[in-house]
Amino acid sequence: AQTVTQSQPEMSVQEAETVTLSCTYDTSESDYYLFWYKQPPSRQMILVIRQEAYKQQNATENRFSVNFQKAAKSFSLKISDSQLGDAAMYFCAYRSAWGDSGSRLTFGEGTQLTVNP
Amino acid sequence: DTEVTQTPKHLVMGMTNKKSLKCEQHMGHRAMYWYKQKAKKPPELMFVYSYEKLSINESVPSRFSPECPNSSLLNLHLHALQPEDSALYLCASSLDIFSYNEQFFGPGTRLTVL
Numbered sequence: 543a544q545t546v547t548q549s550q551p552e553m554s555v556q557e558a559e560t561v562t563l564s565c566t567y568d569t570s571e572s573d574y575y576l577f578w579y580k581q582p583p584s585r586q587m588i589l590v591i592r593q594e595a596y597k598q599q600n601a602t603e604n605r606f607s608v609n610f611q612k613a614a615k616s617f618s619l620k621i622s623d624s625q626l627g628d629a630a631m632y633f634c635a636y637r638s639a640w641g642d643s644g645s646r647l648t649f650g651e652g653t654q655l656t657v658n659p
Numbered sequence: 660d661t662e663v664t665q666t667p668k669h670l671v672m673g674m675t676n677k678k679s680l681k682c683e684q685h686m687g688h689r690a691m692y693w694y695k696q697k698a699k700k701p702p703e704l705m706f707v708y709s710y711e712k713l714s715i716n717e718s719v720p721s722r723f724s725p726e727c728p729n730s731s732l733l734n735l736h737l738h739a740l741q742p743e744d745s746a747l748y749l750c751a752s753s754l755d756i757f758s759y760n761e762q763f764f765g766p767g768t769r770l771t772v773l
Contacts, residue, residue, distance in 0.1 A: 575759055585747065587702070587764035594759065633701050645690065645715060645756035649701030 544569045544636050548650035555624045556658050562609075563619045563653045565634030573639040576610065576617045577647070582630040590632070593617065595639075621655075629657045662686075663765035665750050671771045674740060680768045682733040682750030688763070690714075690756040691733040693725060694749040696767070702749055708733060709756045740772045 545568045555561035567576070578590040593601045593610050600608050605625075609618045621628055634650040663684045672678050682691065689710050694702035707715035708727040716725075722744075724736040733750055747767045754760040 584766070586766045587749065587751075589761045592759070592761070631699075639759075645692075645707045645709070646704055647702075647762060652699070652701055654699075 544571075544574075544638070544648050546634050546636050546648050546650035548632075548634055548653050550653045551651070552654045552656070554656040554658060555621070557624055557626060559624055560620060560622045561624055561655065563621075563632055563634075563655070565617045565619070565650055567615050567617065567634075567636050567648075569615070569636065569638075571638055571640075575637045575639065576608075577635040577637065578606070578608070578617075578619045579633045579635060579649075580628075580630045581633065581652075582627075587633075591619065624657050626657050626659060629655055631655075663750055663752055663763050665748075665765040665768050667768060668766070669769045669771075671773065672737065672740065673773050674742075676740075677736070677738045679737065680735040680748055680750075680770075682735075682752075682765055683731055684752040684763070685731055686752065686763065687730075688752035688754055689730060690753045691727060692751040692753075692762065693733070693735055694751065696747040696749055698747075706735075707756060714756060737770075740770075742772050745770055745772045 547566045574595045576593045581587045591603045605622045631652045636648045666681045691708045693705040696702040705719045706725045711727045726734040749767045750765040751762040753762045
């Protein structure tokens with residue numbers, strides 16, 4: 543079974559600064575997808591960014607980018623120019639590319655990000 | 660329309676009550692999901708429906724009964740719940756289950772069992 547580990551329960555960053563959230567995972571599969579989800583205090587979970595394991599190029603979405611290290615099974619999220627609206631719980635998630643397992647998102651425990659003005 | 664809606668937003672029920680949670684999407688998605696989320700914890704998958712058929716049941720107690728009457732609607736029927744069932748119940752949908760496509764989450768129903 544796959545596991546996802548987020549070793550930082552809480553992080554804080556000053557507005558306009560850069561912060562990196564860590565995520566490691568364990569899998570024996572070669573093909574899979576990785577995601578970062580954000581859950582603000584309003585509760586609705588939204589997708590921040592996703593990465594296909596077969597792509598070497600790191601995904602970027604505006605101020606959000608990832609550092610995907612497949613051999614090290616590491617998938618960190620970098621938030622540049624942090625904004626107050628970035629404050630939320632961030633979950634790293636894994637999804638297999640195959641079979642029924644592909645319908646399951648395996649989440650890490652989450653990192654609570656605080657943005658200080 | 661890229662929205663998953665859930666009703667009610669909040670629900671308080673006694674252990675002998677029967678209630679239902681409702682989830683709706685009009686994005687043409689054929690996979691729908693129920694998750695349970697405790698405070699400061701990640702969501703835990705409960706059920707997956709694919710093309711209106713139950714695809715995955717993560718060994719959820721029978722006091723939770725899912726139903727998918729059509730491709731846009733997903734219900735979760737609750738009966739004889741326990742206080743430890745109090746949680747945020749999230750619904751999600753995606754294009755299908757065998758894809759890279761994003762799961763869209765609803766805002767959740769906050770359930771309190773007295």
